[in-house]
Amino acid sequence: MMQTRSSVSLGSWLASPTVRALAALLVVFGLGLLLHADGAFYKWHTHRDMLRAVSVYGILACGMTVVIITAGIDLSVGSVLALVAVLFAMMTIHWQWSWMSAVSLCLLAGIGCGVLSGWLIGPLRIQPFIATLAMMVFARGMAKWVSGGQKISTAVQQPDGTYQYVPVPEIFQMLSAKIFGGNLTVVTLIMLGCIIMTWILLKKLRYGRYLYAVGGNEQAARLSGVPVNAVKILAYGLAGLFSAVAGICQAAQELQGDPEAGGGYELSAIAMVVIGGTTLQGGRGSIWLTLIGILTIGYLEKILSINAVGEDKRLMLTGLIIVAAVLLQKSKRI
Amino acid sequence: MEILLGMKNISKSFGPVEVLKDVCFDLRPGEVHILAGENGAGKSTLMKIVGGVYPDYTGTIEVKGRPVRFRSVLDAAAAGIAVIHQELSLVGSMSVYENIFLGREVHRKGWVCHVRMRSSARSLLEELGLSIRVDEPVDRLPIGQQQMVEIAKALSYNADILVMDEPTSALTEPEVRKLFDIIARLKQKGCGIIYITHKMEEIYQIADRITVLRDGRYIGTEEAAKLSSDRLVQWMVGREIQQHFPRHQSQPGPVRLEVSDFTVPEPAGGPIPWVNRVSFTVHAGEIVGLAGLQGSGNSHLLHGLFGSYGRRVSGTVRIDGQVMPVINPAQSIRSGLALLTNDRKTTGLILGRDIIENASLASLRRFSPGGWMRPRLETETVSRTLQRLRLKADRLTLPVEALSGGNQQKVVLAKWIQTDPKVLLLDEPTRGVDVGAKHEIYQWMNEWTKAGIAIVLITSEMPELLAMSDRILVMHRGCITAHLTRQQATQEKILQAALGQTLLERTIS
Known part of the structure; x- marks a missing residue:
C-alpha cells in the first residue's frame, strides 16, 4: 500500500501534462516534416537557427515559469530586457568596461528590478499583474532615459557631432558565436543553462517546494511556516535575473542596445509557458513543460517562415495554436 | 405510501474504480432521510447523481413515480431537486435577494425589477421564520445565516426534494436549532429531505429513516427509532467500536504552554477585540478543551498564538518557561507550536x-x-x-x-x-472525518499526550469535547467565562458559559 509504486495506467499516462504537451509539439513537428520547403526542414542548420531565434524568449520563459508557478505573472520581462541591453551596450561600447564587470552589473540591475517587483507583490501585497505592469512601464522609461532614446551601437557620436565607428566588443562576438563546428550557438547554450538552473531550483532545492506551495495555496503555505514573502521576492528576482541574461544576449545578437527591444516578449514567454501546460492558477507545472512549449512555438515560427508565410498569417496561426494547446490541456480525457 | 424519489440499482464508476454498486434509496414526502456512511462510502457521489452532476450512471431514478434521467443540474432543479452543498454557492459581494434570484432575475421590459425581487425574497425568508435583511451583502452575514439564505434559494425554485450535505458543519448550537426548526417546517409542507451528517446526536435528533452506505454498497435502510446507535455504527464501519471516546487517564507533567494577558485586536480596529486578555496554562500530557460558540474567539486565540496574525497581538506566551516571540507561523513552529486549522481545504493542504x-x-x-x-x-x-x-x-x-x-x-x-511539536493546537480535528478515522484520531491524541505533548482542542461536537478534554475553558466574546475540570464539566454548564454567564469555578488541585 505505502510504496511509491509507479504502476500507472495507460489512461492516466495519456492524461499526464507532459504527454499532452509533447503531443502538441509532435503535431507541429509533423507539420514540418510535411511542409519541409524543399527539404529545408531536414537540414540541421534550420533547427539550429530555430533554437537561436527562440533562445532569448526561452530564457525569459524560464523566469516566467517560476513566477507563474507561484500563481503570479511578470509583465516586465521585456522592458527589463531592454533596460539591460541598453546598459550593457553603454558599458561595453561607450565606456569600454571589461565584460566581467559589465555582465555582473547588468545581472544585478535585472535582479534589482525583479526584487523590487517581488517586494511590491510580497510585503506590500500589490497584485502581480499591477505591480509588474508598473515595472514594465518604469523599466521601459528608464531604458529610454539612460540611452537618451537612441540605439546604443558601435556608431558613437563624437563631441563634434560626427559619428565614428568603434570596434565591436569581444563579448558581443563571443555570445553570438556558433560552436561545435557551427552546429549550435552560444545563446542556445545559455538558454539550456537557464533551463537547468530552473530545474535545479524547482526540483532539487527547498525553495522549489516553497514556490509550488505558495502557488498552490498561499494561506496553507504560510501556516506551514513557508516564508511566503521571501519566496515571492526570490521568484521575481529570478525572473529579473533571467531578463538580464536575455537582455545581454539580445544586445550581443543585435550588436546594439535598443531601448525599444523586447516589446511584447513577455507575452511570447507567457505563451510558451502556457502551451507547455503550466497553468496560470499556479502550484503546478515544470520547466520541462516550458521547454516543450518553447520548442513548439519555435518550430511553428520556423516552419511558417521557411514556407514563406507572411507575418500576418503567422501571428494568426500562433493565436490559434495557443488556444488549441490549452484546450488540449484542459479536456479531462483524451 | 407515495414515494417522492426512488433510486434503484444505481452504479457508477470512475474509470476502473467502481464507487457505487447497486445502491437503492427512496424518499417519502415529509420525512428526513439520513444518508450515513464513512467518508468515501459514496454518499456524495450518490447525491451528485441525484443533483444531475454525474449524468453517466446505470440504474433507474423515479421522481413522483415518473422515470427521469438527469443530464444536467438544471434538469434536476426542474424536477424539484435542490442540493445544498457543504461549500455554499453564494456570491459573497451580492445581496441576499440578488443571490436568491441569481440567474433568473425578475425582469420587466428587459429591466431588472429589484422591487419585486426584494419583496418576494423577504416573504420567502419570513416563511422560514428568518429575520435577515435582504439588502445585506451575503459575506457580511455569519455563516449560519448564509446557510439559511442558501435554503431559501433552494425553496424559491419550488424544490420539494432537498439534499443537505453536512449543513451543520460550520454552524453554532443556536444556528443548528434554527436549521432544525426550518427542517420541521419543510417536513410539514411535504418536502422530503435527504440529510448527510457525521454527527451522531444530530442523526437521532431529526432522522425519520436512515440508509447506510459502505464502500459504495447499499447496507440497509431502517426507521431511526428501530436502529440503535451501536448497530448504526456497526453498519457504517462493518465492525464494532467498543468505546467512542477512549480518553486515557491523563498524567499532567510540568507546564508546557503558559499564556498571559493575550489579546488579539479586531483588525479593523473595532471596539471588541477577537481575544481579550486571556490567560491560561496547559501542562505536558494534558488535553485542554477550548469551548465556545461561533464568534467566541476560540479559533482566533489559536491563530493568534500561532502567529497567523503576525505581531498585531499582545501578551506573553511561554513554552517550557521560555518566552516565545509571536512573529509569524514559521517562528512559532520553530518554538514548538503546531496548529491544525479547522478547514483543511483552504488552510491546511495544498490540494x-x-x-x-x-x-x-x-x-x-x-x-x-x-x-x-x-x-x-x-x-x-x-x-x-x-x-x-x-x-x-x-x-x-x-x-x-x-x-x-x-x-x-x-x-x-x-x-x-x-x-515534533511541544504544543499541538487542534481546531476541529475530526470535522468531516468518518467514524473510523475519528476513533483513530482520538487514540493518537492519547498517544501524543502520553509522549508529553500538550494539546489544546477545539471541537463543535459536545460529546467529543466532554470526553477528550482533561480540562475545559469556555470562551464568550473573546474572554474566558468558565474554567472547568473534567469532573465539573457538563453540557449545560458549558453552554451557559458559552452564552456569556461567567462561572469560574475551577478547583485548584
Whole structure:
C-alpha cells in the first residue's frame, strides 16, 4: 500500500501534462516534416537557427515559469530586457568596461528590478499583474532615459557631432558565436543553462517546494511556516535575473542596445509557458513543460517562415495554436 | 405510501474504480432521510447523481413515480431537486435577494425589477421564520445565516426534494436549532429531505429513516427509532467500536504552554477585540478543551498564538518557561507550536500537490540540509509517519485532493506531528472525518499526550469535547467565562458559559 509504486495506467499516462504537451509539439513537428520547403526542414542548420531565434524568449520563459508557478505573472520581462541591453551596450561600447564587470552589473540591475517587483507583490501585497505592469512601464522609461532614446551601437557620436565607428566588443562576438563546428550557438547554450538552473531550483532545492506551495495555496503555505514573502521576492528576482541574461544576449545578437527591444516578449514567454501546460492558477507545472512549449512555438515560427508565410498569417496561426494547446490541456480525457 | 424519489440499482464508476454498486434509496414526502456512511462510502457521489452532476450512471431514478434521467443540474432543479452543498454557492459581494434570484432575475421590459425581487425574497425568508435583511451583502452575514439564505434559494425554485450535505458543519448550537426548526417546517409542507451528517446526536435528533452506505454498497435502510446507535455504527464501519471516546487517564507533567494577558485586536480596529486578555496554562500530557460558540474567539486565540496574525497581538506566551516571540507561523513552529486549522481545504493542504509534499511541508528543513532536498530521506520519513497513521492511499505521489476527508486529515496530522511539536493546537480535528478515522484520531491524541505533548482542542461536537478534554475553558466574546475540570464539566454548564454567564469555578488541585 505505502510504496511509491509507479504502476500507472495507460489512461492516466495519456492524461499526464507532459504527454499532452509533447503531443502538441509532435503535431507541429509533423507539420514540418510535411511542409519541409524543399527539404529545408531536414537540414540541421534550420533547427539550429530555430533554437537561436527562440533562445532569448526561452530564457525569459524560464523566469516566467517560476513566477507563474507561484500563481503570479511578470509583465516586465521585456522592458527589463531592454533596460539591460541598453546598459550593457553603454558599458561595453561607450565606456569600454571589461565584460566581467559589465555582465555582473547588468545581472544585478535585472535582479534589482525583479526584487523590487517581488517586494511590491510580497510585503506590500500589490497584485502581480499591477505591480509588474508598473515595472514594465518604469523599466521601459528608464531604458529610454539612460540611452537618451537612441540605439546604443558601435556608431558613437563624437563631441563634434560626427559619428565614428568603434570596434565591436569581444563579448558581443563571443555570445553570438556558433560552436561545435557551427552546429549550435552560444545563446542556445545559455538558454539550456537557464533551463537547468530552473530545474535545479524547482526540483532539487527547498525553495522549489516553497514556490509550488505558495502557488498552490498561499494561506496553507504560510501556516506551514513557508516564508511566503521571501519566496515571492526570490521568484521575481529570478525572473529579473533571467531578463538580464536575455537582455545581454539580445544586445550581443543585435550588436546594439535598443531601448525599444523586447516589446511584447513577455507575452511570447507567457505563451510558451502556457502551451507547455503550466497553468496560470499556479502550484503546478515544470520547466520541462516550458521547454516543450518553447520548442513548439519555435518550430511553428520556423516552419511558417521557411514556407514563406507572411507575418500576418503567422501571428494568426500562433493565436490559434495557443488556444488549441490549452484546450488540449484542459479536456479531462483524451 | 407515495414515494417522492426512488433510486434503484444505481452504479457508477470512475474509470476502473467502481464507487457505487447497486445502491437503492427512496424518499417519502415529509420525512428526513439520513444518508450515513464513512467518508468515501459514496454518499456524495450518490447525491451528485441525484443533483444531475454525474449524468453517466446505470440504474433507474423515479421522481413522483415518473422515470427521469438527469443530464444536467438544471434538469434536476426542474424536477424539484435542490442540493445544498457543504461549500455554499453564494456570491459573497451580492445581496441576499440578488443571490436568491441569481440567474433568473425578475425582469420587466428587459429591466431588472429589484422591487419585486426584494419583496418576494423577504416573504420567502419570513416563511422560514428568518429575520435577515435582504439588502445585506451575503459575506457580511455569519455563516449560519448564509446557510439559511442558501435554503431559501433552494425553496424559491419550488424544490420539494432537498439534499443537505453536512449543513451543520460550520454552524453554532443556536444556528443548528434554527436549521432544525426550518427542517420541521419543510417536513410539514411535504418536502422530503435527504440529510448527510457525521454527527451522531444530530442523526437521532431529526432522522425519520436512515440508509447506510459502505464502500459504495447499499447496507440497509431502517426507521431511526428501530436502529440503535451501536448497530448504526456497526453498519457504517462493518465492525464494532467498543468505546467512542477512549480518553486515557491523563498524567499532567510540568507546564508546557503558559499564556498571559493575550489579546488579539479586531483588525479593523473595532471596539471588541477577537481575544481579550486571556490567560491560561496547559501542562505536558494534558488535553485542554477550548469551548465556545461561533464568534467566541476560540479559533482566533489559536491563530493568534500561532502567529497567523503576525505581531498585531499582545501578551506573553511561554513554552517550557521560555518566552516565545509571536512573529509569524514559521517562528512559532520553530518554538514548538503546531496548529491544525479547522478547514483543511483552504488552510491546511495544498490540494494539487502530492501526499509527500504536503506531509513534509512544515518540516522541510529537516529534509533539505543546506537547502538541497534529500528526496529519499523525505519519502522514508513521511511514509513511516503515514504508515503509523494508517493512511489509505495507492501511492504517496497522488495529489491530496484525490483522498477522502479522513485520509486528508491524516496527511495534515502527519505534517504537524513531524515537526515534533511541544504544543499541538487542534481546531476541529475530526470535522468531516468518518467514524473510523475519528476513533483513530482520538487514540493518537492519547498517544501524543502520553509522549508529553500538550494539546489544546477545539471541537463543535459536545460529546467529543466532554470526553477528550482533561480540562475545559469556555470562551464568550473573546474572554474566558468558565474554567472547568473534567469532573465539573457538563453540557449545560458549558453552554451557559458559552452564552456569556461567567462561572469560574475551577478547583485548584
